[in-house]
Amino acid sequence: MIDLSRRADEIAPGLLGAVIRRGPVAVRLTEVEAYLGADDPASHAYRGERGRAAVMFGAPGTIYVYVSYGIHRAGNIVCSPAGQASAVLMRAGELVAGADIARERRGLAPDRPDTLLAKGPGNLGRALGLDLLDNGQPLGGPGDLFELTEPGPGPGGILVGPRIGITRAVDAPLRFWLADEPTVSARRRGEPWRG
DNA sequence: CATAGGATTATCT
DNA sequence: GATAATCCTATGC
Numbered sequence: 608m609i610d611l612s613r614r615a616d617e618i619a620p621g622l623l624g625a626v627i628r629r630g631p632v633a634v635r636l637t638e639v640e641a642y643l644g645a646d647d648p649a650s651h652a653y654r655g656e657r658g659r660a661a662v663m664f665g666a667p668g669t670i671y672v673y674v675s676y677g678i679h680r681a682g683n684i685v686c687s688p689a690g691q692a693s694a695v696l697m698r699a700g701e702l703v704a705g706a707d708i709a710r711e712r713r714g715l716a717p718d719r720p721d722t723l724l725a726k727g728p729g730n731l732g733r734a735l736g737l738d739l740l741d742n743g744q745p746l747g748g749p750g751d752l753f754e755l756t757e758p759g760p761g762p763g764g765i766l767v768g769p770r771i772g773i774t775r776a777v778d779a780p781l782r783f784w785l786a787d788e789p790t791v792s793a794r795r796r797g798e799p800w801r802g
Numbered sequence: 803c804a805t806a807g808g809a810t811t812a813t814c815t
Numbered sequence: 816g817a818t819a820a821t822c823c824t825a826t827g828c
Contacts, residue, residue, distance in 0.1 A: 679819070
């Protein structure tokens with residue numbers, strides 16, 4: 608099992624290539640972002656252990672689901688020891704199981720490629736079937752709702768750049784993605800500067 | 803006053 | 816045209 612008791616920025620790159628499974632649908636992560644605690648103004652946990660951010664202060668390996676722009680369900684994997692807050696936002700991935708279910712949930716046209724199924728946090732959330740009721744659920748084993756499996760060797764390198772869609776701490780290099788992966792969401796602001 | 807949940811507009815493709 | 820760690824409002828404490 609992957610050690611999630613360190614801070615999210617140390618763990619996030621290592622989660623690339625790992626497979627997150629929720630029920631019958633599984634996604635191989637190709638793009639993630641790290642959100643820290645008190646030191647990160649862009650993090651929900653910046654203002655302390657209150658509201659929904661309380662989940663981020665829980666045990667490492669907990670799932671944190673929040674509503675983005677009223678329509679998206681974005682999923683995070685809580686990191687750091689209990690009492691400290693940080694999390695890895697799952698931004699994009701490749702369907703490795705249950706692609707047919709994901710396609711139905713997305714309502715994706717038959718002529719559109721599978722690479723679009725989990726591209727972007729909102730789309731990944733829909734593909735996995737994330738629900739607010741999943742908030743606070745733990746990562747478990749094969750018999751549980753959620754499961755996280757070890758990453759396989761990635762042929763391409765890991766790229767790093769600024770996070771997307773935020774208004775504070777916009778320059779922090781906390782977005783990580785795999786090179787040459789068609790499932791990674793659009794670059795948008797900035798370009799990778801380390802790999 | 804704090805929290806929970808649904809929604810819009812600016813930015814990027 | 817599609818997407819997004821923001822923003823606003825309703826409800827409960």
